[in-house]
Amino acid sequence: MGNEADRLGGVGRFMNEMAMGFYRRGYACEIVGIAPAPEGHLQSYTRPVEIAVRTMMPDHAPAEWNIRNDADRKDRRRVARYRRRMELRRIAVERLRHLLKEWGPSTLIICTQVFAMEHMVEAGYDANDFNMPRVVGQYHGSFYGAKLTGKDVRRVTESYRNVDKTVFLTEEDATLFRKQGLNNTFWIPNPVSAPDSQNTVRRNTFFALGRYDEEKGLHFLLSAWESIAGLIPDWNLELYGEGELRPQLQRMIDDNSIPRADLMGKTDRVGDVIASSKVHVLSSVHEGLPIAIVEAGLLGAPTVAFDCAPGIRELIESGRNGIVVPLQNIKILAEEMLRLARDESLLSTLSRHCAEDMQRYSPSAIVDRWENLFVEMSR
Template identity: 35%
Template sequence: MTRHGGGTARDIVLVGNEVDELGGVGRWQTFMARLFAERGHRVTVVGVAPAGSPFDLGEDPPFRTLTLHDARPPGRRPVRGLRGRIDPVARRREAVRERERREAAGRLTALLRESRPGAVVIVTQVWAMEWVALADTAGHTVIGMSHESFGTSRSSSRFARVKRYYKDVDRLLVLTREDADLWIGEGLNHVGFMPNPVPLEPGPPSPRTDKVVAAVGRLGYEKGYDLLLDAWAEVSPRHPGWRLRVHGSGPDEEALRRRCTALGLDGSVEWAGRTEDVAGALRRSSVFVLASRGEGFPLSLLEAMSRAVPCVAFDCAPGVREIVRHEEDGLLARPGDTAELARHLGRLLEDPGLRDGMGDRAYRNVRRFSPAAVTDRWEELFDLLER
């Protein structure tokens, strides 16, 4: 079967932790599902569990959805000593957990058995791979993904699970060549890399006239908003009239607001909450800042650049420096160096010519990650793996 525009129309099944969880991977998963569907592929998005903080998939999305469990399944409880191994209550609990996991994997197997020859299973998160590993994927191409940097993965429990659960997939994809080389060094010789696409449709650039520095993301430890406030405490007194506008919500919001007050920044920091109009928020800003402690291939940088907004960021991952070219279309600071982050912000705030030049170059350079270009790369990979 051929798709519109030529090539093979496939069944594509994206399997993640949730179908519609608010966050970078969830947004990427939904966006790619739409891009694949627009190319004529038949797409299903599968989640292991319901989302805790769901986002709106929109009216009549062009893909099917399936959630394997009605509630988030419990994790395996550690068993300590002989007594733990023979405890009948613990053994029954583990037996129930395992039976429910296999029943859920059976629902995925049933879906895959309905798929046409040449189907592709894309596992977007390694936790979800635990269910894919239990399902019958015979005859289908399985692609595993890690949406974080090698360094971030290595510092978490996901590192061992990537090596365990992805070792036999047809291809493991990470976000940059640099990360792929590091995983190959761990003995995984089937690793490739695939960048994220710009997640916004082409639109008008920011005029860069508002005295606003924008930040977009979940208010959690990994995103480094505490570090951003420390940097802003150095920037704000030297640049009166400029505001830091934070778009997002999360578990650290109350603590961050208290820190903001303690630093005397209430007059120059605006807590704007979650927004469904990221493009509009970026068009109303002149600079974008990312102070994350760790990242993969941050969509927020792509979004800002697609609106001609120059970016200042911590160089915390290969994906960051893959997107932002230091001193060309943005500025990168050493990870955690709030003084350097503050200096870079200051340069852009006080120099409209620098701001405009970097913003215009960002608008041009980000096109290498256009949805069409990235989807082409995916389809080329599907053809390669089918041979």
């Protein structure tokens, strides 16, 4: 269960990968989203028809629905949007209420996001009711990222306080949340399969995979690229994703005449993008355990990443299978990108090692760890 089923991004890929992994081992699986994926953010997956997919809200929430001040309360259209949003929430909660009874104690819910858990709590989930499903909560960000939001630490600790287990992506994040009073913590990294690819020829291309939003810090990457693009005229930069900051990022490219930098939009051929490029760059302000680093590595594209979360250091051994640079340090990010573009031997070594090292995140290995957790929960 997550905020949305089949949404573009890491959590959506995780939900699909886990459902497929459990299905192959004989589990009855379904994927549940609270809301529909936003327009333009729906990711298509091929999977067996036995894996049911359902969404609790019958429609997208209206834009600008929240009521923040007196002016909003006097805006009749905004009030109408707010009422529609609350109606959709009530529908979702009522559907969940029936599902919790239907699923019963033989069902285990892996709740991947706090928003979804908050709906389950409102629907009557009670950890002390043994007629209810068992629940494992998850948080796919880092503790540092949760603090940056200003509210996620509180939301995580309140929502997951009474579930059977709360699973984080790294041991360090599990420890930090435990210090906040969450005593049921555990940690398991995400499973990742190598994306399908038909390309074999690599171009001199840096690429990024992620939403066009503040969290991904793509303006840092564009600034770094701007400072070195003239020194490596046979290289280019491609940014794949979608999001609200697209106009601002395009304006930055145009206003600064940044050469050979393109916003490529959403892609359903992630494997082809990776296999036809040489270096993945992650310039995020905060992350959990980024699936994009593993996907890129499995196809031999090492990552240069900001040190924005424990998950980065969990994935990248700097100098062996990628490069980690200080958070938001544009100068060093540019220097490391330039070094990889100029040093074919180093790039080849990193490429070979990342393809080897990322195998530890294979779905089979990670599903093994989840089944070990199930055994522990059954004692």
